[in-house]
Amino acid sequence: MDLPSDFVSKQFTEYYKRDSSHLQAPSNIESREFGFLISNRTIMIRHKKFKTRNDLRSFFLEAIPSDAYYSSAYYENPEAEMGEKGWVGADLIFDIDADHILTPCGKVHDIWACCSCGFAGRGRSPQKCPVCSEAKFDVETWMCEECLESAKKETFKLVDMLMKDFGFQKSEIKLFFSGNRGYHVHIENEQVHPLDSTIRKEIVDYVIGLGFQESLHRIIEGDKLILEGNSGDAGWKPRITKGTIDFLTKATKADGSMMELGKNAVDHIVNNRKTLLDNIESYRWLKIKGVGVKNWRKIIQKVAEIQSAKVDTVVTTDVHRLIRLPGSLHGKTGLLKFESTINGLDHFDPLNEAVAFRKGDVSVDIIRSPKFRIGNESYGPFNNSRNILLPTAAALFLACKGAVQAVKPNV
Ligand SMILES: [Zn+2]
Ligand SMILES: [Zn+2]
Missing domain, CATH: 2.20.28 (Rubrerythrin, domain 2)
Incomplete structure (x- = not known):
């Protein structure tokens, strides 16, 4: 019988010995600081530097980190103490995590x-x-299809803004499943390198729609609601137009009462849905009458919230941030931080693609877990369940989560 922590170390060791082909060295590897959690996430090592991907790989085989990170920043001397490193610049990083998205699950x-x-x-x-x-x-915290799907939606919105509003090229944007509950977006581009935290904060505020005011966008003018722009256009106004069309298409009486709209306003929308949508389509403006200024303000504010991309603001603004190394295992799940293309994101299935362990079964005693999926199969829920035979990846997932009491050799 193995302790769950021994089982995790053994699996991580075998994985990195067998296959480190997914392990990606960051660009300009020599200018990056590396950090690792070792000994089952109990010890943090920082201020490491590697000259080549092979050096990095050798370190992995020696230390078998449970989590591996590198700096978004480039330094003259990555091994020095924080104040002495000589900051040269940093990639622009976004972290989308289910923690920051309110999902009912x-x-x-x-x-x-x-x-x-x-x-x-x-x-x-x-x-x-x-x-x-x-x-x-x-x-x-656990993850399910619903949280991962919500995180993916936020990623789509973010990428849309980065390309249309900020003008980044597809080739400059890299997307990754984080290995746990979300996605990371990395931008490597000479123009972003020198940006300080204040400017990065401005970028974050823009994507999360902080301080959005319809008056600044001149959406309500006189007795008209001006909805200019198409979904292919850059900027918040076309985004509000698209979101308002979505809202009018789907709005129910329940949505109306949740948003505290007046009854007459909701009735007007539900009863005149087609006319309202046709008018936006033809003229890009609507008469305010029927819904009323106050209700439109509430709708526009809600639409802005829905259209914003919920990113972790701290990650993007921190110019010294350590971020998880692509292709390394996540110590809380046993899944890989795994790259997706922008075009492939729609069909990207993190619970399949990021699975590092494809062979073998293990018998485990499980303390408790909700239902979860790894690969194509779902397991659980479990509650004080003994001698449960699971594929290695599923058993490892539970062990990393701290939900396993004992691991037994499969006989
Ligand atoms: Zn208490
Ligand atoms: Zn969930």
Whole structure:
């Protein structure tokens, strides 16, 4: 019988010995700082430097990191202490994580418990424990098809803005499944290298639509709602036009009451749906009458929120950020950080493509897990389930999640 942590180290060791072809060395490898979590995520090593991909690979075989990171930044001396490194520039990085997207599935698969009194609940942890008011929680998050699909949608919106509004080329944008609950978008381009945190913050604010005001875009003018632009155009106004068309196409009475629209406004939309859509199509403006200024403001604000791309603002603005190394295993899942093309993203299935272990079965005692999929098969839910025979990748996933009590040799 193996401890789950020994099982994880053994699998990671075998994987990197057998196949490190997915491991990608970043461009300008010599100028990057590397960091690793080793010994089952208990020790962090930073300020490492490698000259070649082969050196990096040798380190992997020696240290078998549970997680591997490199700096988005380029330094004159990556091994020096933080203040002495000599920052030369940095790639532009975006992190899209299910943590930052409110999906209803979180209430199904995520659990939190107060560290002080043990009070527990589902979904996102509250700011303060409702029983003892302490603010420290043990959090257990899982991923499902729904969170991964939501993260993919946010990635599509981000890439659309990066290409249309910022003018980046497809060839400059790299997309990756993060290995856990989301996607990373890397932009390597000489023009982004010198940007400081303030400018990166401006870019983030733009994509998340922070401070969006319809008045600045002149959407409501007099007695008209001006909806200019087509979905192929750059900028927030065409995006609002597209989003408003989407809203009018699908809006139900329930949407209306959720957005606190007046009853007459909702009735007007539902009863005149086709005319409203035809008018936008033909003239790119609508009469405000029937829905009313206040309701249109609420709709436009909601549309802006839906059209924004929910990225982790901290990651993009940090010019010294360490990001996960493409092609390395994620210590919390046993899945790879895996590249997708922009054209292929629609059909990209991270739970299939990022699976590193394709052979063998293992018998495990499972503490608890919601239903999950690895490859084409789904497993669970499990609750104190003993002697469950699972494919290696699925058993490893649970072991990395801390959901396994014991691993037994498959006899
Ligand atoms: Zn408490
Ligand atoms: Zn989910």
